[in-house]
Amino acid sequence: DAKTTQPTSMDCAEGRAANLPCNHSTISGNEYVYWYRQIHSQGPQYIIHGLKNNETNEMASLIITEDRKSSTLILPHATLRDTAVYYCIVRGRGSSNTGKLIFGQGTTLQVKP
C-alpha cells in the first residue's frame, strides 16, 4: 500500500472549515484513500473514503486531485468534538487484500473556541 504524508498538527477555529491535507504520490490505480480519526484514546472511527471522485457524507467531504497524488479532508463546520488525530490511509481492495489498515502518525487537529 502506498505511503502517505500528513502534517503533524493543525489548528482550526470552531465553526470554521477544517481542511486536512494528505500526500500520496505513489498511489496506484486500484488503491483507495481512506480517512479515519481517533478521538483521545478511543477506537479509530471511519470518516470517508474515495477512489478518484470527490465524496461527501454526513461527516465530511473528500477532495482527491485529478492525478490522485494528494487529497484533502474537509470538515465543513468544525466543533470542539472534532478535536482528534486524523489518519489518511491508502489501501488496495480486492480478494487478495486482507483489508488491514496501516496507520501512520496522522494529523492532530485542535479545534479552538
Next chain:
Amino acid sequence: EPEVTQTPSHQVTQMGQEVILRCVPISNHLYFYWYRQILGQKVEFLVSFYNNEISEKSEIFDDQFSVERPDGSNFTLKIRSTKLEDSAMYFCASSGDYPSNTGELFFGEGSRLTVL
C-alpha cells in the same frame, strides 16, 4: 447502530500471566482484526482473521499471541505470557465481505492492558 464490543475495558496483570481479551464483532461481518496502541504511539496492526484462520499477521504477532473464534460471536486475543512491553490499548475491528461493502473497518473502544 451495530458496534464492536470489547471486554474487559481495563485489565491489570502480573508479568508472565496469561491474558485473554474478548471482542464481539458486528454480527454479519466476516473479517476480524486486532490492533494495539502503546501509549503515545501509533496504532499498530497485529493480525487479521478470516474463515477461521489467520490471513495475515505482523512481526509483532509472535508465538506469545494467538487468536481464536471459539463460537459464532466471540473473537479473542490471547497473550500467553505477558511482558511489560505488552502494556497497551488493544483494539478489535471487524469488516464486512468484499467487494460488496465499502470496506471500512469498525473498531471497538479498546481494552487497556497494564502489565506490572
